[in-house]
Amino acid sequence: MTDASTTDALRDDAERCLRGLAGENARLRDDQWTAIRALVVERRRALVVQRTGWGKSAVYFVATRLLRDRGAGPTVIVSPLLALMRNQIEAAERAGIRARTVNSANTDAWDAVFAEVEAGEVDVLLVSPERLNNPDFRDQVLPKLAAGAGLVVVDEAHCISDWGHDFRPDYRRLRTLLADLPPGIPVLATTATANARVTEDVAEQLAGVRPADTRPAEGDGRAAVSADAAATPASTEAAAATLASEGALVLRGPLQRESLHLSVVELPSADQRVAWLGEQLETLPGSGIVYTLTVAAAHEIAGYLRDRGHAVAAYSGQTDPDERLQAERDLLDNKLKALIATSALGMGFDKPDLGFIVHVGAPQSPVAYYQQIGRAGRGVDRAEVILLPGREDRDIWAYFAGLAFPSEPVVRTTLDVLGAAGRPLSTSALEPMVDLGRSRLEMMLKVLDVDGAVHRVKGGWEATGRPWAYDRARYERVAAEREREQRAMLDYIATTGCREEFLRRQLDDPAAAPCGRCDNCTGVHRPAEVSAEGTAGARDRLRRPGVDVQPRRMWPTGVKDDLGVSGRIPATDQAEEGRVLGRLTDIGWGNRLRVLFADRAPDTDVPDDMFEAMVKVLAAWNWETRPAAVVSVASRSRPRLVTSLATRISQIGRLPYLGELAALGEPAPRRHNSAQRLRTVWDALTVPAELAAAVSRTPGPILLVDDRIDTGWTMTVAARLLRQAGAPAVLPLALAVPS
Known part of the structure; x- marks a missing residue:
């Protein structure tokens, strides 16, 4: 000593x-x-x-x-x-x-x-x-x-x-x-x-x-x-x-933050929440961050706020690195009123005079929420922290919950494939043999690497042969903890007690005590009113129909031996750029589309308002050549929805409806990565002879209609079949994409 x-x-x-x-x-x-x-x-x-x-x-x-x-x-x-x-x-x-x-x-x-x-x-x-x-x-x-x-x-x-x-x-x-x-x-x-x-x-x-x-x-x-x-x-x-x-x-140490003034404003619809933000943003002190739960929401809200004249920029993990750096600098230099950001801006951004944090949508954990609001008020006496929760939040939480550690059979399959390979396999080579998307597969491999079951080497991954046990109990406990955190976040929204004390207790802070500053402590609650004009403007922006969908241009790796295709998809077999009404993760049409595509939702005709929006999507589509006919993809889960959408489009567009690509075999489980999905749909669709004959006589592009586009391989295979039947071009159209 x-x-x-x-x-x-x-x-x-x-x-x-x-x-x-x-x-x-x-x-x-x-x-x-x-x-x-x-x-x-x-x-x-x-x-x-x-x-x-x-x-x-x-x-x-x-x-x-x-x-x-x-x-x-x-x-x-x-x-x-x-x-x-x-x-x-x-x-x-x-x-x-x-x-x-x-x-x-x-x-x-x-x-x-x-x-x-x-x-x-x-x-x-x-x-x-x-x-x-x-x-x-x-x-x-x-x-x-x-x-x-x-x-x-x-x-x-x-x-x-x-x-x-x-x-x-x-x-x-x-x-x-x-x-x-x-x-x-x-x-x-x-x-x-x-x-x-x-x-x-x-x-x-x-x-x-x-x-x-x-x-x-x-x-x-x-x-x-x-x-x-x-x-x-x-x-x-x-x-x-x-x-x-x-x-x-x-x-x-204790987690008290004397500069933070926490409040919750509950509004019934996404339109009203975004309109409220548009009307209140300039009243908030200094510059700040508006957090959203999804990339789509960040871009939608940023676009709406820019339309209203606010200096804002969208920021997410998908933003180009140079653009992200410039956005950070602009906020640091107070050239922006706010960054509209996903959690990609959660840790590490340091602006001591950040005057406010607004969340449009609640994070699924009070701990994550406290981490994000901690960016504000580090060098100022007062910073506003406002949560605008939405009914759709739980749907988005459920989507992210689906990215948890995979089930034991999937993990065992991965280990077996690596063990049998006798050489390192890259992630892209392994992906066709495991029913996981790329990001989730990489996450699992990293955990297995730390556990000693696999090892990352030059050229990819290899199995170590060491004994490995699937820690089911721990994964279930972690999943249960995530559910508990979500319930706690709902309790935070509903509490009539001190909001900061609630969050600090979630972090097991023994010094947690009423802050005397939040809306519940002071009894001063932010008004939840928003003008009808503002709500209408937000609704028009959020429900602006149409999302571009890029066609698949390359076959996935690992399918050449069984499907006989590899590399670039021939231009003569490709679809053109497509369109959908909206994303399942957005806060405009996404709210309606999530209800329509819920697991237990009934199969119905396309709702009138969605059809009217699809007409607007078609009207705004800047195609080189107008479609000459309509074809639909056979659907086992929502045949009524797909058929009604296709036939109504043919009627209003005065286009012949030629029929549908037929589905073959038994329904297959939904697959999660490109190679697995392509194998599932490769032989599951066919062009009936009558439809093939009609397609060959059609002088212009075929409008190909389905209910949703997930991985894009159903549309890719369907377009290939129609092109090989004589279609000069295929234009994919659907109601939704995931994100």
Whole structure:
């Protein structure tokens, strides 16, 4: 143990570094110093669970400076988002800390970055978690980095736990990385959103044992760099002296955010919610973020708000990286009133003066909600936090729930295929043999990799042959926890008690107490009125019919041997660009379409309002040549819906209805990936002779009608059959696509 004078000198150095990072008035919090001392002096492993804005990044940057000044190697930070990396690098540079990053967006710079690390010119190296599963990086680069590191930091550590609201399989590899670290390398994990279960799980993975020392932490709700009135070097020294020699030190503080003013506004329809936002946006302070549950909703709402003259931009994981960066900069520079964003902007975006957060649609977890609203009010006295829940929220939650860990038969099939291959298989080569979509297959493989059942190598994935047990009980418990969180989110909307206290109790904050600021505490509720004109305008925008659908142009890999096709689909067999009425995930037509396509919904004629909207879709379709006839796809589940849609279109368009492609064989289960779906429909459709003859006599394009387009392979096969029967072109038309 160091003596008091050494400890005082170390803290003086830490305070000087903090002032370089956060300004001359900055002072270390008591628990910031406890964590720094544990890392620098004790070389401990620590988990810091503190509210957004508390100053967790100050802990690892100050610890980095102190360790580097004492001859330690660079700090390696595993950080989940590029936005977070950019902010952290800028913050580090203010403190004289040289930071670099390696991620998927700067592969050309990797060699130069690693050379700087080797030369000792880098103090902090930020790594995205996905790099941990890259074979070259994992096997060649990472061991050297880990062996020479002075400190390892796991940011947003709740992502390690599958109990967490934002579990990421790549993060699970950190457990192996930490277990292989040489003795004496300190480790810091940080998060703002972890309840007791997640905290315990992360601490176990951090230390390899259950946490030996879990301390309550201070917190006065002030700004991240404020001093603690009761903190003294003596109390800190006494706390440090009691640290256990094994296990992870856990510093968990209260989550109170005195700047946040929470409220809920309940409106009966999506039209009214979006109209309310359009009418109230300019009254909200400063600039902010409007969160949506889906990509489609982000674009729809952004379009509506721009139509009303608001300076906004849409932001999602599908947005081009350069456009995302520009949108972030525009919001930071207050050139935008708001970003209309999905959860892709959840972690890492740092704008201290963010004045408001609005959610159009409720996240499925109070913990996820608290994480997102934590972006606001970090550097202002008051920030507005408003939730506009919708009846469609639960439908969207159910859609995302379908992306959970696959069933045991699917997992066993994957392991059997890999085991029998005798060579590595890429994800694209494996996909045709497993009934999973690409993203879900990759997620499963990453979990199996961490569990030791498969291993990622150059060329793909291979089975290890190690025994592996399907942890059904855990997966069921995680699913049950997700359902509990959804019920809790509904309870938050309905509560008459303090909203902040409710959220803090969901995070197991022992200091949770009424905030005195939310709508329920003050009795001041935001008005739920919206003008008829605004509602009509929102309805017109949200129900603007028509979504473009690009045709399939390439056959999926893995079907050449049994179907005899591969590579590019011949232009003479392709469909043209198609149209649908709307997306199942949007908040305009999506609300109606989800009801129409619900599992137990009856098969009916196409509703009049949907048909009228489809007429508008057709009227706006800028095709090169007008269709000359209508053909429908035989439907086993909704024959009445498809036939009524096709025949009514033929009547109003004065086009001959030639009939339908016939369905062959028994109904097959719905498949989830391209190769599996193509195999299902390849021999399931045929062109009856009478229809083939009529198609061959038709001089113009065929309008091909179905109820919905999911993977696109039914339309692809149907179009191919019609083209081979003599159709000069095929124009797909349906009511819905998934997203």
